[in-house]
Every structure is written in structure tokens, then in C-alpha cells.
Amino acid sequence: MLRTTLNLFYRTFLLTLFFFSGFSVFAQNPEFKVKSFTHEQNRLLARINTNMRLDDNDEPCALILVRTAETGLGFAASSGIVGDVEWKNGEYWVYVSGGNRTLKMFKKGIKATEYIFEIILQSSETYLLDLEVERPEPIIAEWPVTIITQPDNANMIIDGNAVNRQSKTVKLTEGTHALSLEMPGYEKLEKTIEVDENNVYFNFELPKITGVPLMIESDPAGATVYLEGVKLGETPFSVFYPPGTYQVKVEKDGFIIIENQTLTIATPQTKKTFTLEENVGFITVNTFETAKVFINNTEYPEHQNIKLQPQLLTIKVTMPKAADKEQQIVLKRNDQLTIDIFPDAATGTIQVAVTPFDATKTETITLTANGVIDKNIKLEKVPSGDIEMVFVKGGTFTMGCTSEQSDCGDDEKPTHEVSVSDFYMGKYEVTQKQWLEIIGNNPSHFKNCDDCPVEQVSWNDVQEFIKKLNANTGLHYRLPTEAELEYAASGGSLSPAGGGAGGGFKYAGSNNIYEVAWYEDNSSKKTHPVGQKQPNELGIYDMSGNVWEWCSDWYGENYYENSPRNNPQGPSSGSYRVWRGGGWYSNSWSCRVASRIRIAPGDRGSCLGFRLVLVP
Template sequence: MSAQESVVKASRSESVVTLRGIGKGETTVTVQDKVTGQKSAIKVTVLKALENLSLDKAEINVAPRESAIVNIRTGNGVYELSVANTNVARATVSGSKITVEARTIGSTTLTVKDKESNKTAQVKISVVEKLSLSKSELVVRANGSEVLSVVGSGQYVVKSSDEAIAKATLSGNKITVKSGKAGSATVSVTDVKTGKASDVKVVVLADVSLSKREVTLERGKENQEVVINSGSGEYTVSSANSNVATASISGGKLIIRGVSQGTTQITVKDSKTGKVAEVRVVVTVANITLSSLSATLRATETTNINILTGSGSYEATSSSIAVATTSVNGNRVVIVGKVIGSAKVTVKDKITGKTAVINVTVSAKNNIKLAQTTTEIKAGITRNVVISTGSGNYVAVSGNAGVATANISGNVLIVKGVKSGSTNITISNGIDNPTVLSVKVVAPAPVVPPTSTKGDVGELAIVEGGTFQMGTPSRGEGDEILHTVTLSSFKISKHEITNAQYAKFLTAKGNQRENGAIWYQGKDIVKEGNGFKARAGRENYPVVFVTWHGAKAYAEWVGGSLPTEAQWEYAARGGNKSKGYTYSGSNNLDEVAWYLDNSGGRLHEVGTRKPNELGIYDMSGNVWEWTADLYGVYTTTPQTDPTGATTGNNRVRRGASAFCTPNTNRATNRSNRAPNGIRHNLGFRVVFK
């Protein structure tokens, strides 16, 4: 036999070979038959010597859903685990570390088997409650006590970090903590079986106390003199009567605010200890004082006077509500000026009965201004004078109603001469500074009929002189700037001049050429023998295709003239009988005019629609009408009997035609044309002094 004797030694006895391991390793043992010489080999592996099985614990205590470690101190490396009750605990092994996972409270046994040596070892497993305390912090008053509940294995040790502040004793599962002096300490509880520990912080507080027991303050003021001397630092504050005083806490101080006169109690409660401290609060009211004892304002304006001190409940009265009214809004006295004058406003504190007086002066809001300060009119004649500046609601009073009377319509002063003489008319409204119009009334001039007998002038309308606002506030097409115009009385044709009337003129004067064009270039008037006549059926239609020079020549032939633009607009708007219509005689254009929507695209006989306030026909629609004036921009200054621009070429035409829109038919609308600019829809009418 042969072998590596450092690993194994072999010996033979009869037919048995005995092998004895010497050292860890591998070798081959060979056996030879000495007779036959045959050999047989055995591979031999010598392992390390077997160790006894031992554990580092024989018993463990663990809480549910927690784990514990048991270490295998000695053994041969391959182990098998078994737990008697896996509902209580389970175990796993990794190397030499056994992990025990607790499941439910109870006891069981863990058996560890060494699979090499078949040796076993056991561990008693106790699954006990996890250590927990009913509170993690205790806040107690000095020399008080609190009780804690503890849950765990049932065996505990308690210890305080400072027994002068908090001393802890254990009885079963109850820990009694007795407080000593103010401060903080930590009470530690250790579960003897599991070794787990838990702490509770103990805060010992002194009772809440305040630096003052009573304070006095004025309504509306704050007091911050009450300091919280001791307590937990967490407080609530309340007032027995918040209508008297309210309170809040900021930075360890009470902020007390006086609301109204009276007495109340403010209570501070320590949120942690439940202890309270109180302070009595007395709220007084100062005398009523105002930011000003005088007020000057204009009529219709509003001003405010602040109430600086008082109870907060006030009323105000005016000695003259005609001059000024008053009311109270919170801590403000509101004063509204009504008319020029003075009044006293008394402000009364409804709680204390004390008063303060405000002297109120109401001045004029504006100065009333007239378009003119003097006027001369004839007896029996009415003149309109525009009130150009003021606040409305005017009253006019004549110094001598036997000379002239006065009435107001909106912003127009209507003056009517009664008999010769002079007087003053005062215009006022109580809000603005009044103004005066000086009026001179003269005897009326006798009405003189037209002196010409050369032609047919037709019916005339008498237009009494007066003052009016020419143009429109909206500026119309941009050239209708509003301005004041005063006109003398005049007469005007009630109808546009007809073909029949103009034919008589042509018979008398001939169809002359002037400024490079003959006067009449139409077809409704024809030459017949030595004269002219209107075609049958066209006699009463307005004459058209007439140059400005042809119209002017006719007006002069009958002893009149073409109307100035101001005369034309004044007459179209109804003179001093005007009702303010948009069109001449109505706001319903269909009633008074032939225009685009109702004319059928043709001219109509004169006088077939309704007249305006003066009995004048067709000043809106049918045909445009020449005026005497050169076209120019309106002046904004007041004018008397204006005659238009002094430079330019085109002449003003007014009134629109049967082919025009409603907007063009407005009584204020303007247009212009070259003097020789004949048109199928352009005619004229005549005025007389």
C-alpha cells in the first residue's frame, strides 16, 4: 500500500484496510496483490475535524413585525432551521447569521441542526408588545403630576434626567411623573426584555401671569403695556365684550384696542396648562374733535371733514339745508353745497352728547355768461339770447316788465319788448354768479310791403329778429361749428321761386350772360315770341338750372336779395318760434320734405309738404337753394347780421334736394358750388328787409 502519509495513514489486517486521516487534503491509497501484481486505487479526501454546534443566544424577545439576530458561534457550515410555531415567528439562515422575524405575540422554539455533525441547538423565542408610551411630551404645571401608559414586555426600567424637575415612578404599566420646579427634563423608559428604550420630554411650566391687572385707554387707541410674565408661550385671548375692547397677542404682549366707551374683562388662557389670567379694561371717550371747523366749497360740490376723536357714533345737521346738506359716513362728515350762501353744520357725538360746529360757506360754481350783455329790440318783437355758460335751471327777472318781459327755455333767455324804454334783466340760478342783460326797447318800424311791381314775389313770411346758435354742437360734416348769431327782422319767400315766376323775369330782362354764363339754361322755360313762358304742367315747379348770378338778378328785380346764409338757417329752423327740429319744421322728414326715400327720383311742385314753424315750405328737400354768401369757415365769435366770408369763389347753397339723404336734409347742413354751377336740383328764394 502506498499513500501520502501527511494526509492519511493506511494499515492492513487480514483483508481489511484501515485509513486514518492525518491532515486536511486529498491523496490516493494504492493496494497491490503481491502474487498477481494487480493494483487497486482509492481516492481519499480528509476534511477538517467536525466542530460542536453552539449559538450566541438561548432566548430572544422581539416585538411583532420586528426581527432579531442569532449568531452561530461554532458549527460545520451547513444548517437546517425549524420553528415550532411559524404563526409566532419565522427564521432564515445566511452563513452563520440567523434572522428571526416576529409575527404575532406568543412563544415558540427555534431548532438549529448542524447537517454535518447532526448536532442541534435551540433558542426560545418570545414575541412581546413593542415598547410605546402614551405621550411623547408632557406639559405640567409646577408641583403637579401626570400619568403615562406604557406598552411592552411588562418589565421596564424608568429614569429621569433631572429629578428636581420631574421624578418618575413605575407601577405595572403606568408611569407617574411628578413635577417640581419649572424647566424641562427627559424621562427614559427601557424594556428589560427587548432592550428597547423610549423617551418622553417633560416641560414644567409656571402658571400664566400678567404684568398688569387693569388698564385704561381711549376709544380707538391701542395699549401694549400688558406683558405675559410666565406661561407656556401658547395662549388664547378673549374679551368679555368685544364691543368695548378687543385684544390680541404679539411677542409676549397683549395688544388691547378700545372700541367704545365702557368696561370689560380680557382673559388670557394658557393653551397647554389651561390656566388663565385676567386684566380689567376701561375704555374712555375723548371730546369730539374735527380736522377743520370751517368748509368752503362751490355749489353742487362735496367736501369731507374728518372726525379725529369721539365715540364713533355721530349725527350731523345743517342750519340751512337749502344752502348745504350734511351726513355722516363712518368718521367723515360729508357736506354738499346746494346754493350760494352760508350755513352751520353741527356734529354731535351720540354717546357723549358733545358737539362741534363747522362754518360752511358755499360759493358760486360758475359765472353765468350771456352771448351778449346788451340788446336792442322793437316793441312787440321777441329776441333769444343764448346763455353760453352756467349750470342750468335759470330764473330770469325783468327790472321793469312794462318795458320788457323775460322767460327761460333751457339755455336760452327769451326777451320780448313791450314798450319803448330801458330795463335790466337778471339771470340767476342760486348756484352760479348771476348776470345782467341790458335791454333797450324801441318803437316798431312800420311794415313796408315790397316796393317793386316788376314781378311776382309770391307769399312772404315775416321772420322776427333774434339771437340763435347757428350750426350744431356735433359740428355736423365738420363745417357746422356752433356760434352765436343775432339777426334783424326780415321777410322771406314762403316758396321756392317757380318756373312761372322766373319766366316773367326773363321776359322783362332777357336771358343775359353774366360772368361767362347765361342766367338760365334749363328746359322748363321756353322762349315764345318776344317773351318766355313755363312749359305746360311745369309752371309751379321750382326753377332750376339757374346760375347764382341769375338768381341774384331775379331777387334784385323784385326789390329783394338772396338770403344770407344766416338768414336762411334762422328761417329754416323756425326763427324765434323754433322747436329745435332736426329738419325744417319737423323731426319726421317725410312730413316736410321731398328727399331720396320719398321723391321717386324727381322734383315736385312747391308747397306740397307741410311748412315749418313760420309757414315756410320746402326748406328741407325738393331743391337746393342759392344764398348770397361766399362759402367759408364759421367764426366762433358772436356776430350780428353776418354776410359770410370775404374771400373765396364758391357760393353757399342750403336745404338739400329730392335726391339727397336724410342727413343732408338737416337744417344746419352746408354745401357750396361755383356761381356758374347750374344743376337740375338747384334753385333759390328771396328775402326782403
């Protein structure tokens, strides 16, 4: 009885061992891991939202931003979750009461984790919890595989790694593998093998080589190759050919033929590249823009530097309402010829009056020979926004935390020299009236003020505005780069940073913020009509305060460390865009010339607007 029990236990142990050696399993369940927890002080939009959501005691909430790539998470807090959890741009926005000490994360299939904060969360403050999920690597099955080759001991490479052929058995993981077999005197054999518990034995035979590998290329490709008058193919190509020395000929239309050369083919392989020389000349036909050019009865839409083989050319130029004109010329190899052929066209007189005088319009007018036409054209005005621009002369300036910019943020460092080209900057922030004229609606929170800056517009909304404005005007408006906005705000070439004799101000146009900006101490918690405060040295208004202004750049916290000197455009990608200048809600620190804040391109707010740049 004892022996039977032991035998049963032994067989069960072997079966269990075989099961775990032949299949993929996970060592443990996935679990959450907190990478970092920080107090976020520059997330202005999040800070506004915390003041707007109140807990059961009518106190502003604390906001925990849980950044993770994992979706479908649930949360619980020691003080309870206030309202719904929101998902925004890769972050869960979790609102809790001030004083909260823990946050629990859970999802089906992942081990729940409760994180205990090292600090007591404060009302109206924002915190960032960076979260990831750790998943253990699976245990992969491995099988002893036997590979037999004819001839024996062929060189073997599996998955790019050479295999020691002292043993015909090699251990391979379950799945697909790339097998390569080579042996002198035999063709290379490449196979894909599938390995599992039922496929562990393979047998391959390498074919014998009946000729030497011959690879022929040409520059350019597409040439025809002959050996002893026998056509082999068009380059590039590879064949097996008997060893020896042969007469070779290489030809391609438009190129000088290569002949009377020999090619020696020898083991283990032969590779040859032929460089062909073009047999062409060039001709340019100067004529009317509407004329058609035919050379030897073939039309050539492009009349400049026409490439042709050496020959006698018959050039004919045709044009409506004119007699055809023809000329013959001999084109030799490497010629660069230019000829003038202008058909004699019938003429008449057209007198056109356009209202307004500087307007443009495309219209077809038919004129008969010796005829006279008077034409009046009146254009209807399209919405253009009537955006007033100020010319900003380009130059070089010191960007970032200069001496007058006290208490700078880390992302304003290091200071660095930047050069920008000439551009036009909007004299004012884009107004509600201008937005309404182009888009047809007014998204602003502070409505009924045509000359107040438009707000509650995302970066993406602004791109649609610019697209329609450019279509209406035929001009090239865009958002300013960070460098252009800081250069203009600091006075451009008139400022000390730009080499001028300006004031070198902390804010745009003054060191006294009351003179140039609407901000938290004087705005009465709302926007104001543009242009009411003092302008800066360039005559540009509200570059500090009133509303934050979008920039075209992606935000990079350490971008200043490697910023290019000439016309920097910001990082090539990112999750946030840059906004600058401060707004009616901002403190004086945010209204400084060098201050920079990040925000998602889809976000909107009652303190967020923009101004435009026009490319010269």
C-alpha cells in the first residue's frame, strides 16, 4: 500500500513538472506601483477647478492628478471621493476633502494598492501621483530540438546566432525561429521552423551549386547585360554562371554603351558594378507662358533644360490666336542650348477697373483681334477680422531668467541667446468681435464686450480660426512661438536684451504692473477691453495680463538647455502647449515677461486667449 502511494505521488510530481516546463505561466499577479508623488503649483487650470468643487463642508477640494496609461481604474479615499472622477489627457482627476491621508487604486485582475501620503493634503491644492502597473515576465517553454543536415555539419545559424555543430541537438524556446544553413559548394538554405512539443525533429538537404554566384549592378539601374552576346538580364540581378572570362556588353537608352570589356567569373562569388555615362544634351525654349512646345512631334510641358539624346531636333511652338512657329537645330552630347521662339499673336486692348483698387480677382476675358474691352469688376468684402499688426524688426536677445526677472521658475533657465527673424505681431489680443466675424459664434465667458479679448478657446480652436482667416485674406497668420512672444513682450530690438536702449522691464513695458496689466489685484475678476493699459516699447498692448496667450510650441521643461539659437520652434512633440503673459486671474509673478506655463491643447478657460503673428 505504501509503495503504491509513493508511485502515485512520483508520477503526479513528474506530470506537474512537465506541465510547468511546457507552458507559459505568470509568477504572480500584476500590481500597482507609485513612481512619484509631487505637489503641483504651476497647474493653474487645475487650481481653478479645485476652487470650484466643494466637499460636504462647503470647503474647496484637494485635487489628485493620477497619471497612468492604465484605463478603467477605480479609487477610494480615507475621506471619500468628492463627485465624479474625471479623465483628462492621460490623467484621472480625483477630488478629495482637505486632510485626506490615503488613496486606494483598484482594477479587476490587478492587486489593489492603498497609497499613504507622507503629507496631509490641503484644500485648493493640486498633487500629481505618477502610477504604473508592474506585470511579471512569463515563463517560456523550452524544447530540445534535433536538426539533421545533408551534407553533415553544415554551418547553422538560428535567429542570427551561430550554433555549435558538435551536437545535433539544441535547446529552443517554443515558437517561430529563423534557420540558415551554409556549406561551401552548396546553395545557402534559409527556413522558418515552428517549435513545440510535437515538432522537435527537422531534416534538411542543401542543393549542390552548379555555377558561381554572379551579381551585377549598374548606376543607374535598368541596364541590359550581355555575356558573349547572350542576354543575362536587367540590372540589378543575380544568377549562377559557369566560371571563366567573358566579353561583356552593357547598354541603356540615353547612355553610352559599354563594350569591348572582359568579365572574369570565379569562386566563391563574383560581384560587378558598371557606371554608365549619360549620352544627352539640354535645350531651353524661351516662349510665351501659354504656348505649347513640341520637339520631334512630342509635347514638353516644361520648357526649361529639356534633356534629350543627341539628334536633329524639329521644334514647333503653337499658341491660340497665333500662327505656329518652327525651327530646326542639331543637339550634340553635353550641349546646353537656349533658343527663342515667340509666335506672332493677334492683339487688342483691355481696360479694367477694379473696386477696391488694390483688390485681386481671377476672371477670364475673351478678346478678339484688334478688339477693345472695358471691364468693371467690384469685389465683395470677405470677413477678415480687421486685425491690426505691428512690425517687429528681428534681432538677437537674451531669453529666459534675466536679471530683472526675479524669483524665476526652473523652466526659465538657463538664459540663452536667441535670434528671431522679422515678423508682424498683433497690436492687441484677438477680440470677441473678431472671433465672431470669422467663426460665427462667441465662446467667451465674459460676453457682451466686443473689444474684450475672446477667451474659452483651446489651442485646437485657434487653429480652426487661423485656417479660416488665412483662407479669407490670402495671408499667412499663425500663433507666435515662445521666442517671438518673449522677444516682442520685452521690447524687441528696443530692449537692452535686444541691443537697444529700452527699459529692460520685468513686465511688458514697465516695472510697475499696474501701468501695463489687468491682473488679480485690479481686474475685478474679469477681462477688460484691449488697449486700455500702457503699451510696451513696440506699441503692443496687454502682453502682460488680461488673458493668457497661446504659443505655437510644445512645452518642454528642460528645452532651454538645448534650444537652437535661430528661430527656435520648441520640442518636436509633447503632451502640453505653452501659454504666456498671465491673465486677469493671475498673480504678478505669472505676468512677468519670462514666465511660462504648460497646458493641454484641448483645454479652455475664461482666462485663456491669444494674439496672432503675420509672416512677412
